Amino acid sequence: MDLLKKQNWFVNVLLICMSGGLYIFVLAYLLKIYQKNAWYSNYRYWCIGALCLFFPVFIMLFIFYIQIFCKVASKLNVPGKEIYAYPYAWILCFIVPVIGWILWLVMLIYIQIWIFVMLAKGEGELYITD
Numbered sequence: 001m002d003l004l005k006k007q008n009w010f011v012n013v014l015l016i017c018m019s020g021g022l023y024i025f026v027l028a029y030l031l032k033i034y035q036k037n038a039w040y041s042n043y044r045y046w047c048i049g050a051l052c053l054f055f056p057v058f059i060m061l062f063i064f065y066i067q068i069f070c071k072v073a074s075k076l077n078v079p080g081k082e083i084y085a086y087p088y089a090w091i092l093c094f095i096v097p098v099i100g101w102i103l104w105l106v107m108l109i110y111i112q113i114w115i116f117v118m119l120a121k122g123e124g125e126l127y128i129t130d
Contacts, residue, residue: 004030004124013116024069027115031127033071040064066090066108073111075127076118084111 003012003026016023028034039045040060049056074085083089084107093104118124 006122009120028068076123078114
């Protein structure tokens with residue numbers, strides 16, 4: 001069963017709901033988004049974060065999660081790439097209290113819903129390799 005096929009979009013919705021959002025990492029793997037020389041593949045950053053009493057590791061995981069979400073959305077041609085692919089928009093939303101946090105949640109929900117819409121439209125079928 002290939003999860004990127006058009007008819008399997010509902011399976012993707014169920015998997016992301018049941019996994020608490022962690023299924024996006026599997027979807028990123030299926031779309032071949034991970035890079036060998038990216039910051040998240042360098043073990044030294046994770047070790048330094050762990051040596052600093054694990055708080056930086058949680059921040060790094062959070063940034064990694066948002067980055068993967070944005071890359072998956074970008075690869076599936078989700079509209080609005082000018083806003084959600086721009087890292088300063090996420091930083092600004094995170095820094096500004098209340099209104100920014102609400103906008104941050106709206107952006108995250110927008111990306112998540114549109115990923116499923118684009119999978120239902122068949123955008124994921126372009127990346128199926130046999």
